[in-house]
Amino acid sequence: MTTLAVSLSAFGRPEFWIGVGILVAIYAILTLGLQLNIGYTGIYNFGQVGFMAVGAYAMAVLVVEAGWSFWASLPAATLIAVAFAVLLGLPTLRLRTHYFAIATIAFAEIVRYVIQNADGLTGGSQGVLGFEIAWQTIALSLQADLGLAPELALVPLLIVAWVTLAVLFAVLLALGRSPWGRMLRAVREDEDAVRALGKNAYAYKLQSFAVAGAVGAVSGYLLALYLSFLSPDAFLASVTFISFAMLIVGGLGSFPGVVVGAFIVQVVLEGTRYLQLPLTDHQVASLRYILIGLVLILVMALRPQGILGRRQEMVLRG
Amino acid sequence: MTGRQPAVSVGRPGLPARRGALARHRGAAAAVAAAAALLAAGGLVDVAQATVNGLTAGAIFALGAVGLSLVYGSLRLINFAHGDFLTFGAYAALLANAGLGLPLVAAALVALAATALLGVGMELAMWRPMRARGAGALQLILMAIGLAFVVRYAIAFVAGPEPRRLGVDVTSSYDLPGGLRIGQTELWVTVIAFAVLAAVVVLLRSSSLGKQMRALSDDVDLAETTGVDTGRVIIVIWAFAGVLAGLAGVLYASALGSFDPNVGFIILLSLFAAVILGGMGSAYGALLGGVTIGLVQEWSTLFIDVRWKLVVGFAVLVAVLTLRPEGFFGGERRL
Numbered sequence A: 001m002t003t004l005a006v007s008l009s010a011f012g013r014p015e016f017w018i019g020v021g022i023l024v025a026i027y028a029i030l031t032l033g034l035q036l037n038i039g040y041t042g043i044y045n046f047g048q049v050g051f052m053a054v055g056a057y058a059m060a061v062l063v064v065e066a067g068w069s070f071w072a073s074l075p076a077a078t079l080i081a082v083a084f085a086v087l088l089g090l091p092t093l094r095l096r097t098h099y100f101a102i103a104t105i106a107f108a109e110i111v112r113y114v115i116q117n118a119d120g121l122t123g124g125s126q127g128v129l130g131f132e133i134a135w136q137t138i139a140l141s142l143q144a145d146l147g148l149a150p151e152l153a154l155v156p157l158l159i160v161a162w163v164t165l166a167v168l169f170a171v172l173l174a175l176g177r178s179p180w181g182r183m184l185r186a187v188r189e190d191e192d193a194v195r196a197l198g199k200n201a202y203a204y205k206l207q208s209f210a211v212a213g214a215v216g217a218v219s220g221y222l223l224a225l226y227l228s229f230l231s232p233d234a235f236l237a238s239v240t241f242i243s244f245a246m247l248i249v250g251g252l253g254s255f256p257g258v259v260v261g262a263f264i265v266q267v268v269l270e271g272t273r274y275l276q277l278p279l280t281d282h283q284v285a286s287l288r289y290i291l292i293g294l295v296l297i298l299v300m301a302l303r304p305q306g307i308l309g310r311r312q313e314m315v316l317r318g
Numbered sequence B: 001m002t003g004r005q006p007a008v009s010v011g012r013p014g015l016p017a018r019r020g021a022l023a024r025h026r027g028a029a030a031a032v033a034a035a036a037a038l039l040a041a042g043g044l045v046d047v048a049q050a051t052v053n054g055l056t057a058g059a060i061f062a063l064g065a066v067g068l069s070l071v072y073g074s075l076r077l078i079n080f081a082h083g084d085f086l087t088f089g090a091y092a093a094l095l096a097n098a099g100l101g102l103p104l105v106a107a108a109l110v111a112l113a114a115t116a117l118l119g120v121g122m123e124l125a126m127w128r129p130m131r132a133r134g135a136g137a138l139q140l141i142l143m144a145i146g147l148a149f150v151v152r153y154a155i156a157f158v159a160g161p162e163p164r165r166l167g168v169d170v171t172s173s174y175d176l177p178g179g180l181r182i183g184q185t186e187l188w189v190t191v192i193a194f195a196v197l198a199a200v201v202v203l204l205r206s207s208s209l210g211k212q213m214r215a216l217s218d219d220v221d222l223a224e225t226t227g228v229d230t231g232r233v234i235i236v237i238w239a240f241a242g243v244l245a246g247l248a249g250v251l252y253a254s255a256l257g258s259f260d261p262n263v264g265f266i267i268l269l270s271l272f273a274a275v276i277l278g279g280m281g282s283a284y285g286a287l288l289g290g291v292t293i294g295l296v297q298e299w300s301t302l303f304i305d306v307r308w309k310l311v312v313g314f315a316v317l318v319a320v321l322t323l324r325p326e327g328f329f330g331g332e333r334r335l
Helices: A014-041 A048-064 A070-092 A097-117 A133-146 A154-177 A179-189 A191-196 A201-227 A237-250 A255-274 A280-302 B021-075 B082-099 B106-134 B135-158 B184-206 B207-219 B220-225 B230-256 B263-280 B284-299 B306-323
Strands: B173-176 B182-183
Touching: A014 A048, A014 A154, A014 A179, A014 A201, A014 A237, A014 A255, A014 B263, A048 A070, A048 A201, A048 A237, A070 A097, A070 A133, A070 A201, A070 B306, A097 B135, A097 B263, A097 B306, A133 A154, A154 A179, A154 A201, A154 A255, A179 A191, A179 A201, A191 A201, A201 A237, A201 B306, A237 A255, A237 A280, A237 B135, A255 A280, A280 B106, A280 B135, B021 B082, B021 B106, B021 B182, B021 B184, B021 B230, B021 B263, B021 B284, B082 B106, B082 B135, B082 B230, B082 B263, B106 B135, B106 B230, B135 B263, B173 B184, B182 B184, B182 B207, B184 B207, B184 B230, B207 B220, B207 B230, B207 B284, B220 B230, B230 B263, B263 B284, B263 B306, B284 B306
Parallel strands: none
Antiparallel strands: B173 B182
């Protein structure tokens, strides 16, 4: 029995919860964009990690290579991510959802290959460093002001991540309840009816995708600050699929569900690190992904609206 | 709103979309221009060498893409786990060869059978019950992605992340006329792949089962009303797709020399490009699309660094979706 015990002491350490808290906020922000696309608009964006990567790298390259200030790079990098979304969406959002799904997953992978290969710009597999000096100054002064011990050095980032999440959450919730949000749901429910009303369904889908791109970029900045080192391996396609697991655990069509889903999935994933099983680290890592795969299969098979989702929010059509 | 509506079927029977003589000449002119650019960039020997390499890769892509396209056409399911079926085939061959001590050819045959069983097993366990419940597109896509994770990481769990190799000769090579070279294993891989592709074409064209598979992939309802036993043919399609994916995995692993559990996911992008180039749902289209993607990726190395090969495949995918989303080889079809 002892081999199956979880070493609970890890869960008592504040560093564990600070790390989990930051990752929950980052993933929740990433997943808010997915919720807008999947849950609200019914467009199958499988490349959300691509926008996270574009945002993070655009920011880092502007700061490190072009010498921009960190603060000026953030809106610029967000615009770049939006431009990517528009350029990708223009040819593909007119087509049936399946083509869009393939195009987005391919887009995210290609972003990663480009980052890996364009090493003159991105550092390739060596990664890029030194973009977060402006932030470190603020974090250190915050740490001093709050009188935090050295092992709590990440608390300022935790605060910023959750404030960012709260702001984006409020914005998306308001957007979701606005006439614009109702149009998105109308597109999801019946695109032909939207067209019959003289509305441009394609334009709404493009707007939804562009907003998801911007939101994805923001999650990328926070990830960059958390890692303080960017490498292509941080943006594997699996990030999008973990985000999907959070989305469906929290329920389709619900922004609060995103936060709940991100928390549950992240705690389970991080918790497996402390499972004392007679396995290698690599096998435990594989088990985590098998778990994500099983969540995707079982939730979609048994409760397609998501564990905490409402059935009437999700009319499933072929 | 816009003039171009994707939901409308293009080119119904009786209304063939005729392409003018001008368009045909333009296509020929583009081909001549591309050939001239290739020769200018690389010289005859380099172009021929890239063509040989491209045919090897393209034949493997074609094997993988045919099954992916048939499954999509008949079930409207994008099998995101298809790349991992290739990985499964490669590792099954490794297990039978190195683990059980079977000779490589026998091990490869075991691997094909195992991959076919995986495909049929998942049809019975997941896809058929889900279709019976009228599952939507999102459900099916996410389940396919979940399956891809389970297959890939179950392989990684058992076999470990380190690169493996099949017991093939990766050093000997043959000199071809004109100063070209091809690795001994690559030559075998290419010959086997094209032989199987030829057999696939004969099977799809001439056998009753092949025709039924194509009919189902083209229009499920029409096939059903004309007396095709859809349940049975779907099983055959999965077995067929599994055998071809397993073979593609074994051949790719042999040609590459070493492989790891991510090999199938990486190749999946090229398979998608092949399927879309050929027209989603068309078996012949996927076949031609696969060979084309292999050639285009290898030819691109004459102009740009070899590391950008995959990006070239993606560029083709987006270009096709933009210019002619119904694909180039599948004939006119619904989008």
